[in-house]
Amino acid sequence: MPHERRARLALIGLALLAGGLILAFMTLGARGNWDFVLAFRGRKLLGLVLVAHAVACSTVLFQTVTANRILTPGIMGFDSLYLLCATLLFAAFGAAGMAGLDPRLDFALNVAVMIGASMALYLWLFGGEERSLHRLLLIGVVFGIFLRTLAEFVQRLLDPNEFMVLSDRLFASFSDIPPQLLGIASLLIGAVTLWLIPRLSRLDVIGLGRPVAINLGITWRTEVLAILAAVSVLVAVAAALVGQVLFLGLVAVSLAHLAVGQSAHRYVLPAASLVGIILLVGGQMLVERVFAFGTALGLIVEFVGGITFIALLVARGRR
Amino acid sequence: MSARARMAAALALVAGLAAASLFVGVSDVSLSGILQGQDRDWLVLVESRIPRMLALVLSGASMAIAGLLMQIVIRNRFVEPSNAGTMEAAGLGLLVMTLVAPAAPVIAKMAVGAAFALAGTALFLAILRRVPLRDPMLVPLIGLLLSGVLYAGTSFLAYRFDVLQGLLAWTQGDLSGVLRGRYELLWLGAAVAGLAWFAADRFTVAGLGHDVASSLGLSHRRVVALGLAIVALVTAVVVVSVGRIPFLGLIVPNIVSLALGDNMRRAVPWVAVSGAGLVLACDILGRTIRAPYEIPVGTVMGLIGSAIFLVLILRGGRRAA
DSSP: OHHHHHHHHHHHHHHHHHHHHHHHHHHTTOOSOHHHHHHHHHHHHHHHHHHHHHHHHHHHHHHHHHTOSSOOTTTTTHHHHHHHHHHHHHHHHHHHHHHTSOHHHHHHHHHHHHHHHHHHHHIIIIISSOOOHHHHHHHHHHHHHHHHHHHHHHHHHSOHHHHHHHHHHHOOBTTBOOGGGHHHHHHHHHHHHHHHGGGHHHHHHHTTOHHHHHHTTOOHHHHHHHHHHHHHHHHHHHHHHHOOOSSHHHHHHHHHHHHHOSOOHHHHHHHHHHHHHHHHHHHHHIIIIISTTOSOHHHHHHHHHHHHHHHHHHHHHHO | OOHHHHHHHHHHHHHHHHHHHHTOSSSOOOHHHHHTTOHHHHHHIIIIIHHHHHHHHHHHHHHHHHHHHHHHHHTOTTOOGGGSSHHHHHHHHHHHHHHHOTTSOHHHHHHHHHHHHHHHHHHHHHHHHTOOSOOTTHHHHHHHHHHHHHHHHHHHHHHHTTOHHHHHHHHSOOOTTOOTTSSTHHHHHHHHHHHHHHTHHHHHHHTTOHHHHHHTTOOHHHHHHHHHHHHHHHHHHHHHHTOOOTTHHHHHHHHHHHHHOSOHHHHHHHHHHHHHHHHHHHHHHHHHTTTTSOOOHHHHHHHHHHHHHHHHHHHOOTTOO
């Protein structure tokens, strides 16, 4: 089938590009002790790859469940939800309680709360009456702002000393990926990925929409809630590693669809991850080499992603 | 209650809030101290408390009017300077001035900020024109995204030139730095916002749309341009003096119009008074809830504003266009 061949070729091309970038990232301009360079850059690279994969997968899954290619967890406020959950947990236990706690345990606790909270958010957004896409998007964007501001508000209520501890824990960014979380993050993302692989064809059916999927024998509610739990874990991991990345998922998945030219998950999912890796690793190299660290990758992603999203909305409106 | 009595009650409430605002804060100012003529109490009152109270009243009233004006001219209930690219573009203009001409007087910075704000709004309208399907929900959505893009671009510049700290002064509405001599520009902003009242009937007619307005003998283009220029100027003044106060211009006119309908001339005084009152209340809350620390008025307003905006989107929107 020519479709299949094109998708396969696209995947191979993306993989080669990603591999080349990773190689360049690890070796370009390296001087001195290789042991140090490889370990140092390897940690950074692992962080970027984990985030790219988590954001891309969570976006694809979210779009499958909502049967819509414009909605993403980032845009619908799920990232902000994580920040708020982490802030509230911290505020509830206080700095004294948290300081003694292993950051990994703290993170696991956050993930558990996040799963529950994001199910509630999903049911609130999609469970009730049918809403038009634009209204849904506006609700998501404004709710995201509300959650972020609420998190900031709660943070300001904290004692300034406690706030310092919290900001150490919470305000990660691309240039400051917390190394102690890389292990548990790899574990969680690996587990979710392994869980997904046998479900790829079932995801194709779910992507056809609720009535068709039920007709074809999918136990809709159970499946969707399980997928959402996976999305929550992925979102939580990405947010804990680098903070908010509102538009990365949208850009990566849109480009992946363009590249593979079809919607089967066994092509789209890996393609989206690869595009995410290309964007993040390439972007980080751009930041480090061209801008000499004079800017932040998060800002570039936000800038380019926002423009892409507006362009997508305008293009949809014209049809 | 007659309309006049209701207005009087609202004014009395705002006056009460303003008076309360004078006596809230880290440094103790007591009525008895002032009456006895104690120098320290007078100093704090004249140099800090009164300027702050006036800054709150002026910026609250003028931002709310700017929001109302924008909603009428763009013909969408859910736009306001913070979700139409206007406020962020003003911040970008101020940043550019800081980089290019750091020694320029505040009024020059404000003028450039206003020019950028106008350009940002024009960009927003240009994007809207490319979307033939005018879903009322799409307008604020695109505006919010555009604001995000402009904000990211501004932060990018600030990061590059190491002035992120300075950027915070405009991105976060904060009145703790307001002193005598640092807020007077807001009078100009309020005066410009007052212009909107004089021209209110024109704007109301322009709000009926290009065709109706033209057939009634109004130059639609010119009135819309005037309206957006007023909005840009007011926004730039507020951003340069106290920083970003998000959603104020959105929720106040919407709540007022629920009660009063859409006649702009009737709505303007109510919008101004409610805007001033709401900002005063948010500031008092921000100053007392975590005393002696302060929560910036921009954060309090952002929280309340986004919550009310959300309710407005959820409950209706049928009358949004």
